[in-house]
Amino acid sequence: MKQIIACVKLVPAAAEVALDGQFRLKRDSTSLQLNIADLSAVEAALGLKEADTQVTVLSMGPAKGEALLQELFALGVDRVVLLSDRALAGADSLATARALAAGVRCLGEFSCILCGRRALDAETGQIPGQLAAALDIPAVTNGQQLEKADNGLSCRRLLETAVETLTVELPCVVSLCEYSYTLRLPSILGRRRAKDKQVEILTAADIGLVAEQCGLQGSKTKVVHVDTKAPGLRKCSYCNPEALCGIIKGVQ
Amino acid sequence: MVSQKALQHAEKCRFCWMCRHLCPVQHQTGKELNTPRAKGLLLSMLSKGTAEFDKDMAKAMYECMLCDACVNDCCTGYQPPLFIREARTEAVVNDLAPAAVMQCIENIENSGNIYGAEKPSFGQDGTDVLVYIGEVAACKVPEMAKAYLRLLKKAGVSAKVLDCEPASGMMLADLMGYVQEVTDQAKSCADAINATGLPTVVVLDSYDAEIMKQHYAEWGCEIKAEVVTATAYVAKLLEDGKLTPKAEAKGAGACHDDDRLARSFHEFAPVRDIAKAAGYTLTEMFNKERLAKSCGTAVALSYMPGITTKVASGRWADLCRTEAKAMLTANPQAYLCLSQCVPEGMTLVDLYTALNEVV
Numbered sequence: 358m359k360q361i362i363a364c365v366k367l368v369p370a371a372a373e374v375a376l377d378g379q380f381r382l383k384r385d386s387t388s389l390q391l392n393i394a395d396l397s398a399v400e401a402a403l404g405l406k407e408a409d410t411q412v413t414v415l416s417m418g419p420a421k422g423e424a425l426l427q428e429l430f431a432l433g434v435d436r437v438v439l440l441s442d443r444a445l446a447g448a449d450s451l452a453t454a455r456a457l458a459a460g461v462r463c464l465g466e467f468s469c470i471l472c473g474r475r476a477l478d479a480e481t482g483q484i485p486g487q488l489a490a491a492l493d494i495p496a497v498t499n500g501q502q503l504e505k506a507d508n509g510l511s512c513r514r515l516l517e518t519a520v521e522t523l524t525v526e527l528p529c530v531v532s533l534c535e536y537s538y539t540l541r542l543p544s545i546l547g548r549r550r551a552k553d554k555q556v557e558i559l560t561a562a563d564i565g566l567v568a569e570q571c572g573l574q575g576s577k578t579k580v581v582h583v584d585t586k587a588p589g590l591r592k593c594s595y596c597n598p599e600a601l602c603g604i605i606k607g608v609q
Numbered sequence: 610m611v612s613q614k615a616l617q618h619a620e621k622c623r624f625c626w627m628c629r630h631l632c633p634v635q636h637q638t639g640k641e642l643n644t645p646r647a648k649g650l651l652l653s654m655l656s657k658g659t660a661e662f663d664k665d666m667a668k669a670m671y672e673c674m675l676c677d678a679c680v681n682d683c684c685t686g687y688q689p690p691l692f693i694r695e696a697r698t699e700a701v702v703n704d705l706a707p708a709a710v711m712q713c714i715e716n717i718e719n720s721g722n723i724y725g726a727e728k729p730s731f732g733q734d735g736t737d738v739l740v741y742i743g744e745v746a747a748c749k750v751p752e753m754a755k756a757y758l759r760l761l762k763k764a765g766v767s768a769k770v771l772d773c774e775p776a777s778g779m780m781l782a783d784l785m786g787y788v789q790e791v792t793d794q795a796k797s798c799a800d801a802i803n804a805t806g807l808p809t810v811v812v813l814d815s816y817d818a819e820i821m822k823q824h825y826a827e828w829g830c831e832i833k834a835e836v837v838t839a840t841a842y843v844a845k846l847l848e849d850g851k852l853t854p855k856a857e858a859k860g861a862g863a864c865h866d867d868d869r870l871a872r873s874f875h876e877f878a879p880v881r882d883i884a885k886a887a888g889y890t891l892t893e894m895f896n897k898e899r900l901a902k903s904c905g906t907a908v909a910l911s912y913m914p915g916i917t918t919k920v921a922s923g924r925w926a927d928l929c930r931t932e933a934k935a936m937l938t939a940n941p942q943a944y945l946c947l948s949q950c951v952p953e954g955m956t957l958v959d960l961y962t963a964l965n966e967v968v
């Protein structure tokens with residue numbers, strides 16, 4: 358394994374978040390956390406790491422996420438790259454995957470890209486597949502456990518009603534389920550080493566994208582309206598079993 | 610510096626000062642720096658670049674029992690021990706921790722326990738339950754451990770004690786925060802416990818029980834057996850009639866609720882049931898149950914004996930305000946701290962030894 362890339366998203370940590378005029382999450386006004394499923398991706402990457410392997414974390418989001426990403430160095434992550442630019446804001450999943458793919462191309466040769474299977478905020482779950490398509494490599498979704506195999510990676514993955522194990526050739530993209538791995542804590546030595554490391558911030562131009570390819574402009578989908586579900590429309594009420602027959606007859 | 614999560618806790622403080630009167634260390638030292646809010650302010654200043662993390666600040670972060678009294682009472686859900694532990698990590702990372710703390714860490718690295726001593730063997734190889742003794746009872750209060758094992762024998766319970774019992778990670782976590790070195794210890798401990806295949810592990814020291822029950826699973830090293838506090842286990846033996854005490858009046862006593870039973874487990878009845886069975890008429894100190902005042906910890910006693918002994922004397926002062934003359938405890942750390950400064954005319958009672966006298 359040469360380089361393993363783990364893609365992480367910083368999502369709002371608050372229970373309630375605000376939307377702006379274009380129905381985008383207001384990420385600036387809320388504190389951020391690492392997306393839960395992405396913790397599995399980072400831990401799986403660190404678990405697969407060998408002496409000559411570099412683990413790189415790639416993220417896209419506001420620059421204020423830098424401090425949170427900095428903490429990953431103490432876990433043994435070698436390099437952290439944050440794509441951050443106003444031009445990248447408001448991207449749908451396609452524009453996000455395009456930006457991530459452009460970022461990946463700047464990182465050099467890699468063996469695999471690990472992602473969380475979905476993000477807590479938008480929850481589309483499309484990025485891993487779209488990223489693999491953009492890079493023209495295979496994708497395995499809903500992974501739960503990864504092991505090195507002779508000819509690639511052996512992945513146990515979750516299906517609707519079962520689990521299956523398959524082997525995928527490298528390079529590939531694998532998305533991981535929430536809680537499939539427990540992210541390690543930093544070590545004292547890791548904290549010491551982390552002091553000299555810094556998150557690299559790249560702009561859209563740095564990764565070779567123009568405005569039309571990214572952010573809102575580069576998106577194929579747009580949120581045109583968001584509605585809050587009005588409570589009470591189902592007119593629910595409690596009744597006792599004796600009254601139930603009468604109610605059913607009334608409906609008939 | 611400390612994590613964003615810890616910083617959020619530090620900055621949530623409303624400076625209402627409600628925690629000021631709760632902190633046992635602040636009570637005894639009278640230092641403003643020893644209020645939980647002051648420690649939060651220090652970290653907030655660091656993140657804003659208006660202060661530097663130096664040896665004095667590191668020392669202030671160690672002048673805390675991690676007793677959780679401030680967490681229990683703070684209306685904002687603010688958790689000072691969360692960032693205090695992280696600040697300790699930072700102190701160790703930057704070689705700013707007090708020399709006495711570093712000595713404790715070195716002892717753990719060299720011998721597996723804070724005392725740098727070999728743990729005694731209890732020669733128990735039973736088949737019903739595993740009893741996890743812990744390093745404080747094993748090295749400093751072995752009589753309490755032996756009394757506990759005698760009680761189990763009298764109740765017909767066949768107990769096993771690991772010969773080379775690994776540390777739970779609890780002490781290292783107090784010294785350097787929740788870091789990988791702690792989870793490594795936790796994993797070895799969980800592996801050793803799981804290897805016995807016994808269905809129940811009875812944990813003598815509630816501080817060990819807390820880390821096992823509330824942290825091991827999140828660190829991916831779950832103990833397969835049911836983890837039970839020693840107090841709850843003996844109280845159940847009493848309830849089930851497996852231990853039948855003779856009626857014997859020993860006078861008035863007050864139970865000390867240790868930090869973990871009080872605030873991590875909210876377990877109050879078992880220790881009182883044991884005390885009553887041992888013959889004590891119970892009275893209560895003003896600060897009891899969830900509000901119980903800490904009497905110090907064995908870790909703090911090791912690196913900061915002066916302040917910890919003062920904190921223990923603060924607990925004795927609580928007892929002196931009642932009609933009781935006996936401080937009753939079933940926790941080895943509490944016993945060790947309280948034994949440093951028993952006031953004249955007062956007695957410190959190990960409840961397992963006391964119960965042994967009547968069964």
Ligand code: SF4
Pocket residue numbers: 621622623624625626627628629645646679682683684685687
């Ligand atoms: S920690 Fe909580 S109780 Fe103490 S001053 Fe801050 S807000 Fe008030």
Ligand code: SF4
Pocket residue numbers: 631632633634635643644645672673674675676677678679680689690
């Ligand atoms: S944990 Fe206990 S000793 Fe530490 S600041 Fe809070 S109240 Fe004080």
